[in-house]
Amino acid sequence: MTTATKTGIDTVSQATATPDEAQPHRELGLTDDEYEQIKKILGRRPTNSELAMYSVMWSEHCSYKSSKVHLKQFGEKQSDAGRKAMLVGIGENAGVVDIGDGWAVTFKVESHNHPSYIEPYQGAATGIGGIVRDILSMGARPLAVMDPLRFGPADGNDTKRVLPGIVAGIGGYGNCLGLPNIGGEIVFDASYAGNPLVNALCIGAMRHEDVHLASAKGVGNRVILYGARTGGDGIGGVSVLASETFSEGGPTKRPAVQVGDPFMEKLLIECTLEVLHAGLVEGIQDLGGAGISCATSELASNGDGGMHVVLDHVPLRDSSLSPEEILMSESQERMCAIVAPQNVAEFLAICKKWDVEAADLGEVTTSGRLTVEWRGEQIVNVPPRSVAHDGPVLERPLARPEWQDALIADSSSNLKRPQSAEELRETLLAMVASPNLADKSLVTDQYDRYVQGNTVLAQPEDAGVVRIDENTNLGVALATDCNARFVQLDPYIGAQLALAEAYRNVAATGATPLAVTDCLNFGSPEDPSVMWQFSEAVRGLADGCLELEVPVTGGNVSFYNQTGTTPILPTPVVGVLGVLDDVTKRTSMAWKDAGDLIYLVGSTRDELDGSEWAQVIHGHLGGVPPKLDLTAERELAKFLVGAGRNGKLVAAHDVSQGGVAQTLVEMALRANVGAHITLPNDVEPFVLLFSESAARAVTVIHPQDKDVFESACVRHGLEFADIGTVDSGNELTFAGQFAVSIDELRAAHVGTFPALFG
Amino acid sequence: MTTKIGVVTFPGTLDDADAARAVELAGGQAVSLWHADANLHEVDAVILPGGFSYGDYLRCGAISRFAPVMTEVISAANAGMPVLGICNGFQILCESGLLPGALTRNESLHFICRDQVLRVENTDTSWTSQFDEGAEIVIPLKNGEGRFVADVETLKRLEDENRVVFRYREVNPNGSKNDIAGICNDVGNVVGLMPHPEHAIEELTGPSEDGLDLISSVLHTLAGGRVSA
Numbered sequence: 001m002t003t004a005t006k007t008g009i010d011t012v013s014q015a016t017a018t019p020d021e022a023q024p025h026r027e028l029g030l031t032d033d034e035y036e037q038i039k040k041i042l043g044r045r046p047t048n049s050e051l052a053m054y055s056v057m058w059s060e061h062c063s064y065k066s067s068k069v070h071l072k073q074f075g076e077k078q079s080d081a082g083r084k085a086m087l088v089g090i091g092e093n094a095g096v097v098d099i100g101d102g103w104a105v106t107f108k109v110e111s112h113n114h115p116s117y118i119e120p121y122q123g124a125a126t127g128i129g130g131i132v133r134d135i136l137s138m139g140a141r142p143l144a145v146m147d148p149l150r151f152g153p154a155d156g157n158d159t160k161r162v163l164p165g166i167v168a169g170i171g172g173y174g175n176c177l178g179l180p181n182i183g184g185e186i187v188f189d190a191s192y193a194g195n196p197l198v199n200a201l202c203i204g205a206m207r208h209e210d211v212h213l214a215s216a217k218g219v220g221n222r223v224i225l226y227g228a229r230t231g232g233d234g235i236g237g238v239s240v241l242a243s244e245t246f247s248e249g250g251p252t253k254r255p256a257v258q259v260g261d262p263f264m265e266k267l268l269i270e271c272t273l274e275v276l277h278a279g280l281v282e283g284i285q286d287l288g289g290a291g292i293s294c295a296t297s298e299l300a301s302n303g304d305g306g307m308h309v310v311l312d313h314v315p316l317r318d319s320s321l322s323p324e325e326i327l328m329s330e331s332q333e334r335m336c337a338i339v340a341p342q343n344v345a346e347f348l349a350i351c352k353k354w355d356v357e358a359a360d361l362g363e364v365t366t367s368g369r370l371t372v373e374w375r376g377e378q379i380v381n382v383p384p385r386s387v388a389h390d391g392p393v394l395e396r397p398l399a400r401p402e403w404q405d406a407l408i409a410d411s412s413s414n415l416k417r418p419q420s421a422e423e424l425r426e427t428l429l430a431m432v433a434s435p436n437l438a439d440k441s442l443v444t445d446q447y448d449r450y451v452q453g454n455t456v457l458a459q460p461e462d463a464g465v466v467r468i469d470e471n472t473n474l475g476v477a478l479a480t481d482c483n484a485r486f487v488q489l490d491p492y493i494g495a496q497l498a499l500a501e502a503y504r505n506v507a508a509t510g511a512t513p514l515a516v517t518d519c520l521n522f523g524s525p526e527d528p529s530v531m532w533q534f535s536e537a538v539r540g541l542a543d544g545c546l547e548l549e550v551p552v553t554g555g556n557v558s559f560y561n562q563t564g565t566t567p568i569l570p571t572p573v574v575g576v577l578g579v580l581d582d583v584t585k586r587t588s589m590a591w592k593d594a595g596d597l598i599y600l601v602g603s604t605r606d607e608l609d610g611s612e613w614a615q616v617i618h619g620h621l622g623g624v625p626p627k628l629d630l631t632a633e634r635e636l637a638k639f640l641v642g643a644g645r646n647g648k649l650v651a652a653h654d655v656s657q658g659g660v661a662q663t664l665v666e667m668a669l670r671a672n673v674g675a676h677i678t679l680p681n682d683v684e685p686f687v688l689l690f691s692e693s694a695a696r697a698v699t700v701i702h703p704q705d706k707d708v709f710e711s712a713c714v715r716h717g718l719e720f721a722d723i724g725t726v727d728s729g730n731e732l733t734f735a736g737q738f739a740v741s742i743d744e745l746r747a748a749h750v751g752t753f754p755a756l757f758g
Numbered sequence: 759m760t761t762k763i764g765v766v767t768f769p770g771t772l773d774d775a776d777a778a779r780a781v782e783l784a785g786g787q788a789v790s791l792w793h794a795d796a797n798l799h800e801v802d803a804v805i806l807p808g809g810f811s812y813g814d815y816l817r818c819g820a821i822s823r824f825a826p827v828m829t830e831v832i833s834a835a836n837a838g839m840p841v842l843g844i845c846n847g848f849q850i851l852c853e854s855g856l857l858p859g860a861l862t863r864n865e866s867l868h869f870i871c872r873d874q875v876l877r878v879e880n881t882d883t884s885w886t887s888q889f890d891e892g893a894e895i896v897i898p899l900k901n902g903e904g905r906f907v908a909d910v911e912t913l914k915r916l917e918d919e920n921r922v923v924f925r926y927r928e929v930n931p932n933g934s935k936n937d938i939a940g941i942c943n944d945v946g947n948v949v950g951l952m953p954h955p956e957h958a959i960e961e962l963t964g965p966s967e968d969g970l971d972l973i974s975s976v977l978h979t980l981a982g983g984r985v986s987a
Contacts, residue, residue, distance in 0.1 A: 168868075171869050172869070175810075175869055175900075175902075176770070176772075176810040176813065176814070177772075178772030178773075178809065261813070262810070262813065263769070263770050263810060263812065263813025263814075263815065264813075266769075266770055266772070266810075267769055267770070354769065355769060444871075445870055445871050445872055446868050446869045446870070446871070447869075447871060448869075448871050448900045449871055450871065450898045450900060450954065450957040450963075450964070451772050451773060451776070451900075451957075452775065452776065453773075453775070453776040453779055453956065453957060453959075453960075453963055454963060455963055456962055456963060467962070467963070470779075583962065584962055
């Protein structure tokens with residue numbers, strides 16, 4: 001900071017007295033316009049503390065300034081059914097959905113991409129920590145986590161650097177917290193080199209009456225900060241890291257990744273749930289990006305509008321921190337609660353029981369201002385809404401990229417396809433061994449999937465399923481998906497295909513899809529091409545959610561994912577939540593008994609553009625994504641849920657990356673049992689095996705259920721084909737084409753990750 | 759009267775609710791015990807469940823062994839009360855001196871979560887009386903520091919005295935000496951193992967229901983008298 005009073009602190013009176021003093025607003029990421037706007041709001045120049053607060057809260061990451069105008073579609077385009085399911089919508093820490101029987105579920109996915117590039121272990125770990133606190137602050141007990149991850153080429157040096165650390169960080173933090181990791185994704189693409197995506201999803205459950213909101217109401221109520229001490233870690237992390245692209249040669253501002261302490265977070269979870277259930281909390285907010293600045297301004301803005309905070313009371317890890325640093329610090333494992341004065345003693349006693357430090361920072365006031373005091377001087381006096389909610393809104397220019405037409409014209413139809421049975425066999429083996437399709441257990445076995453004892457399904461199943469109520473067997477399913485290659489070809493359709501895939505995955509386990517969370521990972525919003533991709537993807541997602549009647553309940557936008565001027569593939573990761581009223585009836589992907597019939601449900605077209613086959617065999621991306629048919633997706637989902645509930649499905653598995661071939665291989669390997677497959681005559685074998693047409697699933701039934709099953713397909717208007725039987729052998733046989741043993745498939749499928757990362 | 763089995767919660771314990779669920783499913787009554795409370799509340803047996811007590815900072819189990827409740831657990835164990843330590847609980851038992859040896863970082867240096875085949879080597883303990891000797895069971899394993907080590911004499915004594923209770927089969931997941939997954943004290947009332955029987959109690963959520971037999975065993979032991987040395 002460049003200014004200083006005699007005491008070294010820039011106070012409100014000092015700011016009033018020295019209106020023309022130069023301030024480093026640009027270094028803090030604020031534009032000249034934004035700086036002028038702050039001066040206008042305050043009627044004077046901001047103090048250094050106020051400048052710090054605005055700079056962080058108005059950063060892209062906190063304010064959604066570039067995305068806001070697009071995201072509002074999620075609220076506007078909502079079906080009545082979607083609206084009805086939602087107890088708390090977008091804007092809170094996480095959306096809350098009614099799942100029946102008085103239970104509510106909250107879930108959200110968030111990005112921690114940039115910190116994880118700089119410091120893979122801590123970046124990924126604190127990504128988990130942050131999303132867990134979001135769920136906790138709604139009043140829910142966190143139940144499970146998932147991690148959609150994207151990396152550069154699997155054999156790239158940068159991937160070798162970041163992947164092991166990111167995986168260890170997710171495991172190190174999540175395992176120590178006692179949250180099962182039930183699914184996620186690991187996808188490699190050259191565009192993520194130098195900019196891996198680390199998204200973290202958490203789901204929690206609570207009774208309806210336990211839902212809590214982040215608002216500071218009730219004049220005289222106390223503002224209690226509890227959890228870890230505030231240190232110098234993560235200062236400016238939000239504005240500097242998440243809102244700027246790393247550029248070579250520029251000034252280095254990289255000391256800003258936070259350090260996580262999962263043990264403290266576990267104590268914080270138990271302590272928070274105990275004070276919430278004891279009825280001691282009027283409002284609650286976690287401290288994440290922008291730390292105390294964010295928590296106090298959001299609480300005040302959502303509540304009665306006024307709050308007074310004495311910053312000297314913040315417990316510090318480092319006594320030399322300046323007030324600006326204390327306000328901006330992103331030290332982890334902290335929460336802020338609004339507590340009525342008569343409940344403070346009991347609140348503090350529960351904190352003590354859990355060895356959690358707590359401090360009374362101040363109170364809710366009627367002033368309409370957020371005021372902060374430091375060493376007896378006022379250093380902040382702002383309208384909280386101007387910090388938390390009325391940040392800048394930008395209508396960024398957008399333009400369809402010039403290269404889009406050429407990309408679409410470059411179809412995969414000219415690529416050489418396997419001609420003989422032997423070539424088909426080789427292709428299949430190459431595909432199942434390719435990094436995106438290979439077995440991921442080297443990674444997922446580093447995550448605890450058992451803790452809490454309610455995990456019904458976990459990776460590599462289509463969706464994670466957890467039991468919520470042990471008495472009724474009510475439970476939920478969750479899947480995240482995004483084929484960014486399709487989004488690159490057509491962001492409007494691609495985003496909907498991501499939604500459709502997650503929706504289908506949830507339904508494959510027998511769950512009725514209910515709600516959506518999204519993590520929108522894109523390049524720089526200052527690039528009109530990226531902004532066009534973003535706007536198209538959001539429009540697509542909003543339209544798709546409206547049509548499927550699954551509301552978007554919350555999520556996160558991550559911009560500036562690019563290396564140099566090359567953005568990542570547009571990656572709107574979509575998470576779909578579904579409900580199972582009886583988790584004992586869930587459908588797994590493993591077939592079992594010899595003689596059971598294998599069906600392909602849904603229509604297969606010659607759709608290889610953007611496919612894994614085009615990527616793995618030819619390194620090609622071009623053309624148009626597969627046809628989107630949301631009516632078919634909805635009917636397929638209804639069919640899968642109905643058949644699952646009736647006990648007619650032995651197994652079901654969605655068809656997506658790698659096509660039917662990959663689906664069959666995964667089912668056989670999961671069961672460790674072979675099958676005899678007879679490909680239908682009306683489709684070319686290669687197309688049947690490797691096309692990535694959407695709205696399809698492979699299902700397995702007992703022979704005696706054939707008629708019921710087929711008539712159900714007809715009733716839902718779904719094409720179906722009997723493609724073979726499970727047998728007792730140890731081969732996957734494609735009649736008239738080729739056979740491959742389970743052992744050979746397993747060796748190919750399982751060998752890749754240990755060879756790369758073992 | 760229902761048999762009461764205490765389940766201790768330390769700061770950072772994770773599988774306490776799971777252990778309590780296992781006790782209840784097997785027909786016992788689970789009683790929560792708090793680390794700071796030097797009182798066993800008249801329980802008949804104690805489970806030290808898994809987790810990361812005190813974050814596993816310093817060394818797994820090294821701080822928990824000093825918890826007030828452990829003073830009571832140690833003296834009750836020495837007086838013959840059945841005590842089961844699972845994962846972090848096993849580590850605490852080793853730190854407490856109730857069991858010999860130590861658990862060190864997995865050979866792979868990674869946390870490992872897998873369905874593990876075990877052979878029940880000793881059915882003369884409080885916690886294994888309901889198994890058939892040599893039975894192969896499937897129990898989830900999940901830990902970062904599960905490699906059992908001990909000096910040569912201790913290992914020989916454990917083997918000679920038939921105190922290896924569970925042994926890893928098919929795969930030794932962490933480099934444990936002699937494929938040891940679990941051991942007992944010299945009279946068989948104190949058992950520690952790294953895999954998690956409380957995660958193998960329901961078809962719905964576990965790879966088997968084999969874990970229930972540990973609880974059934976102790977209920978049987980407590981109903982039918984002590985295990986002889």
